[in-house]
Amino acid sequence: MRTLFVLFVAFLLVACQQEPPAQSLTPEQSAALRPADTRIAGLYEQSCKSCHTVADTGAPLTGDRTQWDARWRKGEDELLNNTIRGFNGMPAGGQCFSCSPDDYNALIRFMAGRE
Numbered sequence: 001m002r003t004l005f006v007l008f009v010a011f012l013l014v015a016c017q018q019e020p021p022a023q024s025l026t027p028e029q030s031a032a033l034r035p036a037d038t039r040i041a042g043l044y045e046q047s048c049k050s051c052h053t054v055a056d057t058g059a060p061l062t063g064d065r066t067q068w069d070a071r072w073r074k075g076e077d078e079l080l081n082n083t084i085r086g087f088n089g090m091p092a093g094g095q096c097f098s099c100s101p102d103d104y105n106a107l108i109r110f111m112a113g114r115e
């Protein structure tokens with residue numbers, strides 16, 4: 001019994017340390033996601049969503065970790081800088097005119113599947 005318990009705890013530890021596997025989403029699944037915070041959700045719907053749920057824009061789809069994981073590894077500071085300054089097809093500020101740096105960080109975490 002004791003051995004079983006120890007095995008169970010060991011299993012839980014291993015299970016908790018691993019991130020869930022990256023899953024790709026369809027644009028429909030991506031568009032159905034919404035930030036938990038109402039104010040952030042409002043900012044998202046007025047700006048980022050119009051590109052980040054549409055595959056043809058070339059923007060990584062919201063919630064699709066197969067498209068976000070490599071970008072996430074750049075670090076939150078660089079993603080924030082690229083959002084504010086613009087990055088290739090990504091317009092400076094992401095068309096959000098009232099977003100603060102903290103708002104951008106929350107939006108990026110949500111879109112990268114790390115809310």
Ligand code: HEC
Pocket residue numbers: 047048049050051052057058059060071074078079080082083087088089090091093094095096099104107108
């Ligand atoms: C007009 C379309 C458009 C809008 C609006 C938009 N994005 Fe983007 N975004 C893009 C495209 C296209 C890329 C991919 C650029 C590339 O990698 O070449 C991108 C990439 C990004 C990246 C990854 C940058 C990197 O370093 O890899 C972040 C972070 C990002 N967008 C955040 C946001 C946020 C936050 C908003 C809303 C405030 C937003 N975007 C709104 C088009 C858009």
